[in-house]
Amino acid sequence: MSETKSTRKIAIICSKGTLDMAYPGLVLANAARQAGIDAVLFFTFWGLDIVTKKKNSKIKVTPVGNPAMGMPNLVGIIPGMTTMATSMMKKKIEGLDIPPIDEFIEMIHDAGVKLYGCRMSVDMMGLTEDDLVPQLEGVITAMDFMDISEGAQTIFV
C-alpha cells in the first residue's frame, strides 16, 4: 500500500502565539502521523506559549491588523473585541470536533509526534521546564534542531 512504512519526515517550527497560528502546526503534525509520516514540532518565540502550561488555554486571536477577519482596525481595538473574536473562533473550532490546544497536544503526543521547546526562548522568557507541558521531549538548542530535523521537510509557521 502506498502509505505503509513511509520514510518521509516532517519538521514544523511553531513561532507564533495566536490561535490562528497555533492550530496549523498541530493539525499538520497530526495529519502526518495519521498518514504514517514522522513528525517533529519545535516551539520557539511566541510559539512557546502553545506548550506553556499557564498560557496554552489562553491563546487568543486578534482582529487588529488582520484584514481577513473583516473588522476595521479601529473597531478591533475596542476593549473586549479580541476576547470576542477568540471565543467565536474557539466555538467554530469546537464545532468541527477539533480539540482545544491542551488536549490537541496530548493527542498528537499519543500519536507519536515529537515535541520540543526552544532553549533560547525558554531562557528569554524566564521559564523552566516545569512551566512547560509534560508531553515535551525536552528543551533544545537551534543546533539540536538541525540534528532532529535531518532529512525532514521543514515548515515554518
Next chain:
Amino acid sequence: MATLEVAGTALELDDDGFLVNMDEWSKEVAEELAKADEISLTDRHWEVIEFVRKWYAEKDESPTLRRITKVGGIPTKELYQLFPDGPGKKVARIAGTPKPEGCV
C-alpha cells in the same frame, strides 16, 4: 487496477487499496485487507472495525480517528499500535468504508 483475491474471487481495489465496490466487504475480506498491511486482526481490531462500520451505516461517512477515540473509546496510542504506520486511511480501508474526510 489492483485486485484482492478472497476465496477465489478477485475484488477490485483503488489506488489507495480501498474496495471499489464496498458491498463486497465481509469479515474474510477484512482479514485479507489487513494481511496486505501486515496486520493480523485481534478482538480489539474488530471492536474498532465494528465501531467504524456502525458509524458509517448511521452517518454515511467514516469516523475520523478522533471520533474513534472520543466516541468509540479506543485510546489514540492503542489505535496507532493496532494499525501502525498511518491509521488514518488504514482503519477505514480494512473496515470497508470510504476515506475519512475530517482533518483530525
